[in-house]
Amino acid sequence: xxxxxxxxxxxxxxxxxxxxxxxxxxxxxxxxxxxxxxxxxxxxxxxxxxxxxxxxxxxxxxxxxxxxxxxxxxxxxxxxxxxxxxxxxxxxxxxxxxxxxxxxxxxxxxxxxxxxxxxxxxxxxxxxxxxxxx
Amino acid sequence: xxxxxxxxxxxxxxxxxxxxxxxxxxxxxxxxxxxxxxxxxxxxxxxxxxxxxxxxxxxxxxxxxxxxxxxxxxxxxxxxxxxxxxxxxxxxxxxxxxxxxxxxxxxxxxxxxxxxxxxxxxxxxxxxxxxxxxxxxxxxxxxxxxxxxxxxxxxxxxxxxxxxxxxxxxxxxxxxxxxxxxxxxxxxxxxxxxxxxxxxxxxxxxxxxxxxxxxxxxxxxxxxxxxxxxxxxxxxxxxxxxxxxxxxxxxxxxxxxxxxxxxxxxxxxxxxxxxxxxxxxxxxxxxxxxxxxxxxxxxxxxxxxxxxxxxxxxxxxxxxxxxxxxxxx
Numbered sequence: 151x152x153x154x155x156x157x158x159x160x161x162x163x164x165x166x167x168x169x170x171x172x173x174x175x176x177x178x179x180x181x182x183x184x185x186x187x188x189x190x191x192x193x194x195x196x197x198x199x200x201x202x203x204x205x206x207x208x209x210x211x212x213x214x215x216x217x218x219x220x221x222x223x224x225x226x227x228x229x230x231x232x233x234x235x236x237x238x239x240x241x242x243x244x245x246x247x248x249x250x251x252x253x254x255x256x257x258x259x260x261x262x263x264x265x266x267x268x269x270x271x272x273x274x275x276x277x278x279x280x281x282x283x284x
Numbered sequence: 285x286x287x288x289x290x291x292x293x294x295x296x297x298x299x300x301x302x303x304x305x306x307x308x309x310x311x312x313x314x315x316x317x318x319x320x321x322x323x324x325x326x327x328x329x330x331x332x333x334x335x336x337x338x339x340x341x342x343x344x345x346x347x348x349x350x351x352x353x354x355x356x357x358x359x360x361x362x363x364x365x366x367x368x369x370x371x372x373x374x375x376x377x378x379x380x381x382x383x384x385x386x387x388x389x390x391x392x393x394x395x396x397x398x399x400x401x402x403x404x405x406x407x408x409x410x411x412x413x414x415x416x417x418x419x420x421x422x423x424x425x426x427x428x429x430x431x432x433x434x435x436x437x438x439x440x441x442x443x444x445x446x447x448x449x450x451x452x453x454x455x456x457x458x459x460x461x462x463x464x465x466x467x468x469x470x471x472x473x474x475x476x477x478x479x480x481x482x483x484x485x486x487x488x489x490x491x492x493x494x495x496x497x498x499x500x501x502x503x504x505x506x507x508x509x510x511x512x513x514x515x516x517x518x519x520x521x522x523x524x525x526x527x528x529x530x531x532x533x534x535x536x537x538x539x540x541x542x543x544x545x546x547x548x549x550x551x552x553x554x555x556x557x558x559x560x561x562x563x564x565x566x567x568x569x570x571x572x573x574x575x576x577x578x579x580x581x582x583x584x585x586x587x588x589x590x591x592x593x594x595x596x597x598x599x600x601x602x603x604x605x606x607x608x609x610x611x612x613x
Contacts, residue, residue, distance in 0.1 A: 159338045162563055163331060170327065173430035173523050182432045184517040207532050211509040218452035266512040267428035267439050268453070 185265045188257035193250055203232070203240050203247070214270065217244060244276050253278060287474070290488035294496055301542035305535040314541060315518060316527040322545045329552025330560060337564050343581040347572035350389070355575075367571050380568050384413055408472065415465025418458035419494070421445060422501075425456070429519040453505055459498065466495050486554055493547050500540040510537050 194200060202209050203216075220242035223229045232240045240247050252258045255278045263270060304310040347353075351362025361368075364375040379385040392405040425445065427438045446454035470491050473483045504510040514530050515537065521528045551557065563569065596603070596610055603610050 155338065159334065162560075163334060166330070166560070167327070173427065176431050176435070177433065182520075184513065184520070207511065210513065211511045214452045215509060262513050264434075265432070266516050267434045267442060268512070269439070269443060270452075271449070 185261035187261060188254055190257070191251060191253045193253065197251075202251075203234055214268075217248075217272070220244075244272060245279075249276075249278055253280070255281060286483060286485045287488045289485050290492050293489060294492045297493075297496070297542050297546060298539050301539040302535055304542065305533075305538040308529070311538075312529050314538065314545075315529050318545050319522050319527065322549045326548045326551055330557070333552050333557050334560050334564070337561065341582055342566045342570070343583065344579050345570050345572055345574045346567045347570075347574065348567040349572055353572055353575070368573050368576065369571055373569055373571050377563070377569055380565070381562060384409055384416075386568075387412055407468070411465045411468035414461050415469060418461035418465065421458040422456075422462060422498075425458070429516045430523055432516075432520055451506065453509075455506070459502055459505075462498050463495075463502075466491060466498065470495070490547075490554060490556055493543055493550075497540060497543045497547065500536050500543065503536050504534070504540065508534055508536055510534055 189200070204212075209216075220232065224242040230242050232242045234240065249255075255273070259270075259273075262268075304314050347366070349366040351365030352359060353366045354361040354363070354368040363369075363372045364379070367373045367376055376385070387409040388406065390405045390408055391402050393400050393402050395401070421441065424438060425442050428434045428442065431438070442456070445456045445458050448455065448457065470488075473479050473487060473491070511532060514533055518528065518530045518533075547556075551559075593611075596612065600610055600612075
């Protein structure tokens with residue numbers, strides 16, 4: 151071991167460098183742009199004031215917590231009305247409320263979820279009307 | 285006192301991050317300049333420390349062995365605990381790096397009936413392994429922000445890590461394990477008087493800094509959800525060398541980032557360099573072959589010798605005159 155000491159050290163440093171710079175050479179050249187979320191659905195087109203249950207930045211960060219809370223409150227406690235911050239009311243329902251507007255799961259939900267590696271289990275049970283199961 | 289200074293420094297970092305979040309110029313410095321600066325300091329410092337260690341001469345074997353050395357053929361030897369060749373050393377290093385073999389030997393002593401009684405103490409080994417293992421898993425999981433498309437095994441790792449599906453987003457078991465490990469390592473320093481006595485600023489600071497990173501990470505996942513889309517866009521912009529200043533990112537993320545950058549820049553100059561140093565422990569990575577090979581100290585100064593034969597050649601005439609016996613006539 152001692153004779154090729156510098157060989158061993160160089161080998162170790164090279165392995166270390168390859169590992170810590172891994173993201174730089176993985177997928178090199180494929181400058182994938184961040185996902186663009188499509189709001190191009192018939193229901194959204196017909197809306198005069200295009201707005202979700204809450205404002206966009208809140209929904210982007212908190213939609214999973216909201217859906218989880220809705221699930222518990224609606225299914226387990228029977229409270230089916232959600233009052234938004236601005237006083238409007240919605241039915242707490244993924245299929246009945248969210249998917250009515252966002253009926254394009256592939257272009258809306260999945261794009262972001264794939265990008266950040268989130269694996270929600272919503273659609274293990276819920277279906278988007280008109281979508282063919284692959 | 286050392287603990288107090290560490291707490292003050294970590295709190296200072298939190299305030300710094302809050303200040304940075306409020307100023308656009310400072311945000312630019314943190315998200316555009318700092319990542320590259322910190323990464324270069326980390327890599328450069330790491331290589332510098334390793335090369336510096338490698339230069340220090342290790343003239344002899346330091347056999348701190350835990351088994352029978354290789355000797356006469358009818359004596360059973362222990363090839364891993366007292367290695368005599370490359371593969372034995374390889375096995376010993378693998379045990380040390382992946383299983384913390386040395387810590388497993390930890391003992392404690394108690395005075396029972398006026399006599400010292402030695403027993404095994406595995407808690408430090410257990411929580412140390414728990415902490416390091418979960419830290420590795422957490423770092424690997426973060427690759428989901430730095431690779432596009434995400435490497436499949438990183439997604440698989442996240443799925444296994446969160447398989448209990450507690451809450452949405454799912455609680456990762458490695459996060460719990462990391463906090464458990466950190467809590468033990470911290471309490472050990474604070475509660476055991478002997479360990480507290482020898483604890484320095486750097487000991488507390490490294491624990492608190494990693495704890496701060498874990499806590500801000502958990503806050504962003506479970507309590508004040510961050511917009512992951514924006515965070516990944518930022519991380520990927522570093523990778524493709526066109527960094528952008530994020531727009532709607534919470535102050536918690538700035539604190540997380542400040543902690544991580546501090547850790548990375550400080551890493552090569554701190555005791556955390558045991559990450560690279562463990563590979564260079566002379567008591568672990570040298571084969572105990574002192575009886576088979578002669579190891580010559582490179583420091584040995586050339587000694588000027590004058591043998592008896594030369595002495596006699598030089599003074600033979602004078603020795604004969606003085607009637608002294610000589611070996612050659």
